[in-house]
Amino acid sequence: MSVLLELTIFPLDQGGSGVSRFVAPVVAMVRDSGYPHQLGPMGTVVETETLPEALALIERAQAILDAMGCERVYAVAKFDMRKRAEGRLEGKIASVEHRLGAPE
Secondary structure, eight states, rough: EEEEEEEEEEEESSOOOOOHHHHHHHHHHHHTOOOOOOOOOSSSHHHHHHHHHHHHHHHHHHHHHHHHOOOOOOOOOOEEEEOOOOOOHHHHHHHHHHHHHHOO
């Protein structure tokens, strides 16, 4: 199974105009998890083999922000789950890029 998780998570109660100092440790945790991932400007996409693995990453992300003193956290999680598949993080992008290069 392939589970694609797109996660956006950041504190709402830390003031200031940016949240990168809170996002960076979460992205580092995802990177260190060993799962394939891709950082984007509005969220991070991670590919796991199971839904519990993806949910555990969300719990770990929230725990990081909690440990940093965040009392109000905003999160959006989107999932795409497909049986008998793997490598979709790169495969889905390659499929679109292939079509972009194909003559019309």
